[in-house]
Amino acid sequence: CVLVIIVPLPAPVLDLLLAANITAAILMLLTTITVRTPLEFSVFPTLLLATTLSRLVLNVASTRLILTRAGEDGLAAAGGVIRGFGQFVTGDNLVVGLIIFVILIVIQFVVITKGATRISEVAARFALDGMPGRQMAIDADLNAGLIDQHEAQQRRGAITQQADFYGAMDGASKFVRGDAIAGIVITLTNILGGLVIGVFQSGLSIAEAGSRFTTLTIGDGLVSQLPALLISLAAGLLVTRSTQHVELSNEFLRQLFHRPQTLAVAAVFLGVLVLTNLPKLPLLAIGGGCVGLSLLLSRQQREQQAARAAAAAASEKPKAATEERIEQYLHVDPLELEIGVG
Numbered sequence: 001c002v003l004v005i006i007v008p009l010p011a012p013v014l015d016l017l018l019a020a021n022i023t024a025a026i027l028m029l030l031t032t033i034t035v036r037t038p039l040e041f042s043v044f045p046t047l048l049l050a051t052t053l054s055r056l057v058l059n060v061a062s063t064r065l066i067l068t069r070a071g072e073d074g075l076a077a078a079g080g081v082i083r084g085f086g087q088f089v090t091g092d093n094l095v096v097g098l099i100i101f102v103i104l105i106v107i108q109f110v111v112i113t114k115g116a117t118r119i120s121e122v123a124a125r126f127a128l129d130g131m132p133g134r135q136m137a138i139d140a141d142l143n144a145g146l147i148d149q150h151e152a153q154q155r156r157g158a159i160t161q162q163a164d165f166y167g168a169m170d171g172a173s174k175f176v177r178g179d180a181i182a183g184i185v186i187t188l189t190n191i192l193g194g195l196v197i198g199v200f201q202s203g204l205s206i207a208e209a210g211s212r213f214t215t216l217t218i219g220d221g222l223v224s225q226l227p228a229l230l231i232s233l234a235a236g237l238l239v240t241r242s243t244q245h246v247e248l249s250n251e252f253l254r255q256l257f258h259r260p261q262t263l264a265v266a267a268v269f270l271g272v273l274v275l276t277n278l279p280k281l282p283l284l285a286i287g288g289g290c291v292g293l294s295l296l297l298s299r300q301q302r303e304q305q306a307a308r309a310a311a312a313a314a315s316e317k318p319k320a321a322t323e324e325r326i327e328q329y330l331h332v333d334p335l336e337l338e339i340g341v342g
Contacts, residue, residue, distance in 0.1 A: 008068075009061045011079035017058055018081045018223050024051055025227035025234075032234040033248050038241050039161055044234075045168035051231055052175045055224055059186050062220045067193055070216055071202025071209075078216055086219025094214055101187075101218045101225075108229050109180040116236040117173040123239045124170035127163045134159050169239055176232050183224055190217035260301070263294035 009017075028047060035041045062078050069077035076083060090097030135156065142152045194213025198204040204212070241248065257263070270287035274280050 005057055005060050008064055011065065011076070014058070014061055014065065015079040015081045017054075018062075018079070021051070021055060021058060021227050022223070025230040029230045029234040029237075032238045035238075035241075035248075038238050039158070039165060041238060042161065042165050044238055045165070045172040048172040048231060048235060049175055051227070052179045055179065055227060056182060059183070059220070059224050062223075063186060063190055066190055066213065066216045066220060067197055070194065070212055071198050071204060074212060075215060078220065082216060082219040082223055084219070085222045086215040086217075089218055089222060090215050094211055097218050098214065101221055104222070104225055104229070105180070105184060105187075108225055108232065109177075109184070112229065112232045112236060113173075113177050113180050116232050116239065117177055119236060119239045120166070120170045120173040124163075124166040127166040131159060131163055166239070169235065173235060176228070176235065179228055180225075183221060183228065186224075187217055187221045190220065257293070257297055260294040260297040263290045263297070267291045267294065 024047075028044070028051070031041055032044070038044075062082060065078040066082075075087070086097070089100055138147075138152050138155045138159075141147045142149065147155075191210075191214055194217065195206065195209050198209025198213055199206055202209070237248065267287045267290035270283045270290065274283050274287070
């Protein structure tokens with residue numbers, strides 16, 4: 001990291017590192033969704049700190065390339081990744097691209113980062129406050145003989161690990177918030193510094209310098225804020241997970257579509273909206289999907305209930321009568337015969 005800050009990076013190397021940063025953010029989000037408990041991804045706070053630091057270092061490297069080479073090399077100064085993001089978002093209208101970038105910054109800083117930080121604080125507080133009661137419950141189960149010493153040690157270790165994890169998440173979330181603030185400062189620095197360098201050192205006009213440096217700044221900001229947005233979302237999902245050993249996707253689908261009646265009510269609501277001047281095709285398509293899914297889930301639930309009822313009836317059938325012997329109704333005295341010498 002120190003070498004990246006001191007030594008200027010070539011544009012191809014910066015492209016490779018930026019692509020790796022985006023890939024790491026996607027992997028962290030997908031891993032967060034697929035883990036069964038938060039403790040299965042206990043290294044997340046460390047990864048959060050590492051990715052935040054690497055993202056800031058890459059911001060410094062890209063800022064150096066933008067401010068030193070954009071006047072001569074144009075949009076290719078900071079590599080293909082930043083140029084591609086900047087041109088894709090801005091298109092033919094630089095103002096639209098800048099507005100989209102500002103909206104993304106607001107979502108990242110105000111909504112996701114602030115919410116994840118607050119959730120981490122509350123989770124850490126409850127985890128620490130609940131430790132004495134959980135320890136006493138484990139001791140009570142051990143004294144009652146419900147668990148052995150080995151299982152008691154495992155439960156105590158899990159409680160300690162959970163408290164350490166949420167405490168680390170509480171601290172790591174502050175880095176995410178600081179990263180968002182640093183992204184805003186770097187963006188303003190790139191735009192203002194680029195205008196000054198482009199006009200007074202590179203001899204560009206104000207319009208040309210503003211277009212060139214603003215496009216690169218938007219691309220740099222998007223390349224930086226997109227992974228930050230994904231990682232902040234992963235942090236929020238991880239700290240809001242329950243301690244049940246279930247995957248988030250399976251539990252999400254099970255709880256959301258557990259009651260077909262809610263889908264039917266949603267379909268009725270969409271049907272009422274069809275009577276307004278709203279576009280009818282999307283409403284009819286989604287409403288029809290809700291109706292079909294409601295009927296399908298209702299049929300599946302009826303089949304499951306019928307299967308459970310049949311299984312319960314089969315288990316309650318009287319056992320086949322065993323063959324009765326006549327000796328059960330007669331009192332027969334035992335007779336013993338010994339044959340031998342003497």
